[in-house]
Amino acid sequence: MNTATLTSYRLWAYLQLMRPANIVTAWADILAGFAASGSIFNNNVAIGSLAWLLLATTGLYGGGVVFNDVFDAELDAQERPERPIPSGRATRKGAILLGSLLLSLGVAAAAQVSWLSASLAMGIALVALFYDAFGKHHSLLGPINMGICRGGNLLLGVSVLPAMTGEYWFLALIPIVYIAGITVLSRGEVHGAKLSTAVVALLLISTVIGGLLGLGLLQNYQVLAALAFLILFAIRVLLPFIKAVREPSPEQIRIAVKAGILSLIVLDATVAAGFAGLPYGLIVLSLLPISTALAQMFAVT
8 A cells, every 4th residue: 555545544534533524413403593693684694603603512512422432442443443543544643633633723713703612612521522522321321411402503603693592591401302312312322222221212202303393382483394304303213212122222323323423413403493493504404415425425323
């Protein structure tokens, strides 16, 4: 293998650590939060601020998942030896450097928008690291911990107008509960899950669907504009989760978890359409085929 080929081989391995398909779902969080803030109707908000926040979430999510593999290197050597670090295609030291650079980029980019955005980014980075190192090993704390990362990411989008973050803080509860449901189920990806665990995950997902319907109580939320997205979301998530309840095998769980992660975009499109209208919701939804295509090339879980 010549030098150029070896370099490309290693760069591909580090790109795999970042899980690009998942990063696209994080962009959807920002776009949904941006819609909720009302910024799409505010001519005083520069589109540059949105670009900075998209860059920020790229760094934060990418860095978080890289460190996930850093802390899981020994476990992956036993359960997932094909992963970049245990396979030797990426070094642990190189992954630590990459993860650190990405998290720093995330905070620095958010700081270009506002102090609140920078504070949220710093909080997300710290919570992600806590999850990678400790939270994931706790049956109750782990799912909540992971959910807080995504809830914070949605609020990061809202923070483009800092005053609106306090008004719509409760929107973070939707991804918190949703990711908690996915995380609960994902624990059975290798050895399968107990029926009770799969049922709990399904109940959490159902709660999220109810919460999305509940947003219709807000005066500035167009529930009719969001309805088609909500139906699509329910179909994409409920069917594989119900199958996982009926057959909590590793294969069915992996299918359900992958569907759940990618459907974050549909969830965000539902929120975005309700706050900013059908066309904007379709813009967010357009990220789904991009994420799905990337998921064919890179691991999602």
